Amino acid sequence: MPRITSQCLVSERTPLFQSLGCDGYLGSGKVMDICGVCGGDNTTCQLVSGLFQHSLSKIGYHKIVEIPEGATKINVTEMLKSRNYLALRSRSGRSIINGNWAIDRPGKYEGGGTMFTYRRPNEISSTAGESFLAEGPTNEILDVYMIFQQPNPGVHYEYILPSENAVGPQQPNHRTEGNTVTEPGSHDHHSNTHQENFDTAGGERTPPPPPPPLPDNQVPAVQPPTRQRDYNWKLAGVTECSASCGKGFRYSVFQCVHRLNHVQVSDALCDSSSRPSPQEEACNLQPCPAFWDIGEWSECSKTCGLGMQHRQVLCRQVYANRTLNVHTSHCRHLEQPETASTCQLKICSEWQIRTDWTSCSVPCGLGQRSREVRCVSNVGDFVPDEECNMNLRPVDVENCDMGACAKSWFYTEWGNTCSAECGMGVRTRGVLCLTNHVGSLPLEGCGNERPPDSQVCNNGPCENRIEWFTGPWSQCSAECGAGSQQRSVVCLMRSDEGFAIMPLYECSSLERPLSQQSCNLKACGAKWYHTDWSACSKTCEGGFRVREVRCLSDDMQSSEGCDELLRPAEKEDCNPEPCIPYIDDNCKDKYFNCNVVVQARLCVYDYYKMTCCASCSLEAHKQSMNRGRS
Numbered sequence: 001m002p003r004i005t006s007q008c009l010v011s012e013r014t015p016l017f018q019s020l021g022c023d024g025y026l027g028s029g030k031v032m033d034i035c036g037v038c039g040g041d042n043t044t045c046q047l048v049s050g051l052f053q054h055s056l057s058k059i060g061y062h063k064i065v066e067i068p069e070g071a072t073k074i075n076v077t078e079m080l081k082s083r084n085y086l087a088l089r090s091r092s093g094r095s096i097i098n099g100n101w102a103i104d105r106p107g108k109y110e111g112g113g114t115m116f117t118y119r120r121p122n123e124i125s126s127t128a129g130e131s132f133l134a135e136g137p138t139n140e141i142l143d144v145y146m147i148f149q150q151p152n153p154g155v156h157y158e159y160i161l162p163s164e165n166a167v168g169p170q171q172p173n174h175r176t177e178g179n180t181v182t183e184p185g186s187h188d189h190h191s192n193t194h195q196e197n198f199d200t201a202g203g204e205r206t207p208p209p210p211p212p213p214l215p216d217n218q219v220p221a222v223q224p225p226t227r228q229r230d231y232n233w234k235l236a237g238v239t240e241c242s243a244s245c246g247k248g249f250r251y252s253v254f255q256c257v258h259r260l261n262h263v264q265v266s267d268a269l270c271d272s273s274s275r276p277s278p279q280e281e282a283c284n285l286q287p288c289p290a291f292w293d294i295g296e297w298s299e300c301s302k303t304c305g306l307g308m309q310h311r312q313v314l315c316r317q318v319y320a321n322r323t324l325n326v327h328t329s330h331c332r333h334l335e336q337p338e339t340a341s342t343c344q345l346k347i348c349s350e351w352q353i354r355t356d357w358t359s360c361s362v363p364c365g366l367g368q369r370s371r372e373v374r375c376v377s378n379v380g381d382f383v384p385d386e387e388c389n390m391n392l393r394p395v396d397v398e399n400c401d402m403g404a405c406a407k408s409w410f411y412t413e414w415g416n417t418c419s420a421e422c423g424m425g426v427r428t429r430g431v432l433c434l435t436n437h438v439g440s441l442p443l444e445g446c447g448n449e450r451p452p453d454s455q456v457c458n459n460g461p462c463e464n465r466i467e468w469f470t471g472p473w474s475q476c477s478a479e480c481g482a483g484s485q486q487r488s489v490v491c492l493m494r495s496d497e498g499f500a501i502m503p504l505y506e507c508s509s510l511e512r513p514l515s516q517q518s519c520n521l522k523a524c525g526a527k528w529y530h531t532d533w534s535a536c537s538k539t540c541e542g543g544f545r546v547r548e549v550r551c552l553s554d555d556m557q558s559s560e561g562c563d564e565l566l567r568p569a570e571k572e573d574c575n576p577e578p579c580i581p582y583i584d585d586n587c588k589d590k591y592f593n594c595n596v597v598v599q600a601r602l603c604v605y606d607y608y609k610m611t612c613c614a615s616c617s618l619e620a621h622k623q624s625m626n627r628g629r630s
Contacts, residue, residue: 021039023038033045035162043163044162045072045161045163046161046162047158047160048071048158049156049157050065050156050157051157052065052146052152052154052156052157054152055152056146056148056151056152060148061145061148062146062147063143063144064086064157065143065144065157066144067112067141067142067143067144067159068141069137069138069139069140069141070136070137070139070162071136071137071138071161072135072136072159072160072161073158073159074114074116074135074136074138075131075132075157075158075159076157077129077131077156078128078129078130078131078154078155079155080128080129081121081128081129081153082149082150082153083149083150084146084147084149084153085103085130085149086098086118086132086146086147087099087145087146088109088111088145089143089145090112091140091143096110096112096116096142097109097111097118098147105266105268106118106119106120106130111142112134112138112139113139113140114135114137114138115134115135116132116134132144136159136160144157230258230259230260231256231257231265231269231270232256232270232274233255233270234256234257235253235254235276236253236254236264237252238250238251239253241283243283243284243321245286245287245288245289246284246288246320246321247282247283247284247319247320247321249280249281249282250283251279251281252276252278252281254275254276255267288317288319289317290315290316290317290331290334291316291331291334292313292315292331292336293313293314293315293323294312294313295311296311297309297310297311297341297343298310300343300344300345301343302345304344304346304349305344305347305348306342306343306344307344307345308341308343309341309343310339310340313336313338313339315327315328315330315331317330348387349377349378350375350376351373351375351376352373353371353372354371354372356371357370357371360402362402362405363405364403364405366399366401367399367401368399369397369398372396375387409431409433409451411429411430411431412430412431414427414429415427418457418459420457421459422459422463422494424457424458425456425457425458426455427457428453429454430453431451433450462494463495464493464494464495465494466491466492466493466502466506466507466510467491467493467494467507468491468507468511468512468513469491470487470488470513470515471488471489471490472487473486473517474486474487476519476521478520478521479521480521481524481527483519483520484517484518485516485517486515487515488515489512489514491504491506491507493506523554524554525554525561526551526552526554526559526562527551527562528549528562528566529550530548530549530550530570532547533545533546533547538574539575539579540575540578540580541575541578542576543573543574543575544573544574545571545572546570546571547568549569579625586613587614587617588613589612589613589614589615590611590612591612594611594612594615595615597611597615597616598615598616603615603616603619
């Protein structure tokens with residue numbers, strides 16, 4: 001069987017859909033084991049794993065484990081999210097992740113001959129800690145550290161080593177207080193280190209704050225250089241021009257680089273306040289080629305059949321982000337688009353004559369005949385006449401001449417009744433111009449000599465004839481409901497000389513016409529009716545009287561259709577004048593100053609009642625009236 005590397009070969013004896021083994025042979029079924037051995041049984045390597053759970057107290061770098069050379073499938077993961085950070089450094093002293101007291105962004109970092117993926121979940125709801133992952137193999141020893149800030153939640157680590165290189169995990173001998181490691185610098189696990197406060201660009205956890213001040217007799221460790229000293233801004237070039245022609249702009253680009261080797265780094269490492277402002281520069285000033293600017297087609301000039309439509313075509317040119325109209329000569333290198341075109345929305349409907357002409361409406365003379373004309377669509381359906389060309393509509397009604405008709409005057413006998421019973425009157429007859437068929441023509445159709453249709457008649461002289469004569473009826477006495485109207489009725493004698501008024505008895509032998517009749521112009525509806533007022537309850541000093549009020553319909557039945565605002569009063573005051581007491585003719589005042597007796601209230605004595613009888617009686621009546629009111 002041939003060796004297969006990057007091709008899939010199928011022969012007549014090879015089953016379809018066989019997979020390629022890791023040894024390059026089709027259908028071998030071999031796969032890589034966890035040790036990276038093709039077809040291996042996982043015995044040539046060893047999985048090394050552990051859990052770092054030491055209690056730490058001092059803020060700073062603390063070594064967790066060292067990863068030997070040749071390690072693969074490296075996984076270092078915090079058990080829970082915390083404010084601590086993981087750090088990675090090569091044995092040669094080069095910081096790979098989170099070194100130099102700076103917190104790196106999550107991402108991919110090369111070190112130890114492999115690529116590490118640094119993950120730091122930022123989701124608020126996430127409880128996962130940060131981690132390092134790498135496929136390996138490593139080409140040197142790597143040290144894993146924890147930047148301690150809060151109680152250690154535990155760090156799990158694992159990697160795979162070939163069996164001949166398999167060794168136990170190399171953990172530092174951590175004491176209860178924990179060992180603080182200087183980063184970067186020497187590998188002295190027992191010396192304190194100076195910490196930097198560092199706020200990451202992503203707003204993640206705060207790096208460790210500086211440790212408390214050292215005693216006066218202890219020399220502090222050398223501080224690492226600040227990022228502003230190590231990194232600065234460098235002009236890296238310019239952006240592409242914003243326009244390919246017609247004047248565009250480009251801007252200078254500045255990058256953050258390492259001060260010594262000028263290697264580009266993240267912009268967050270440089271001081272943003274010292275970043276130079278981009279400089280604007282005009283570019284591509286040459287005019288853009290002119291072009292034809294084509295507008296939209298107008299509506300078709302006809303709704304059916306062949307029509308025309310138009311559009312606007314302009315020669316335009318772009319300069320400095322503005323589109324300008326230019327002379328058409330600038331577009332002569334281009335073929336000018338059409339500005340007019342024929343169009344047809346649909347095939348027009350057409351007129352069709354559906355029937356032949358009918359017979360003439362008259363057997364003789366001038367008449368009319370008709371036929372059916374319909375507007376028919378291109379699929380044979382009847383459509384409204386407006387969809388066909390009205391100027392081309394065939395005639396559907398026309399006059400027809402059936403030749404001269406025989407015509408004569410026809411008339412009736414004279415009427416037997418004269419318009420006057422005596423004297424001169426008029427009698428009439430009917431006159432028609434008729435043809436030889438049933439129908440009539442205008443009167444002039446039979447010529448101008450029309451026979452007369454009236455003549456004078458005389459029933460003899462009027463010989464002193466007596467008759468009742470009536471005048472016109474007067475207006476109805478009521479605007480609504482029942483009323484009456486009158487007219488004059490007189491007895492007249494008519495003779496050839498005229499009329500003479502006669503006494504009424506002269507016409508007594510004749511039936512006399514009515515001189516009065518009832519009338520009813522319209523129904524009044526319900527109305528208020530009332531009786532007369534009753535007698536007053538008192539003859540003086542104010543009494544009252546009453547009457548009955550009812551709402552009655554036209555047929556004098558009780559109704560509720562009357563307007564209450566127009567209801568007549570049912571009670572009113574009466575006799576408001578003061579009462580005059582009856583005084584006996586013998587009761588008179590004997591003195592002129594009896595009013596003084598009344599004022600002095602002496603009427604209680606019999607003497608004064610007698611001498612001032614009238615004044616005392618009137619005073620007594622007034623007092624009784626006042627007592628009655630109270």
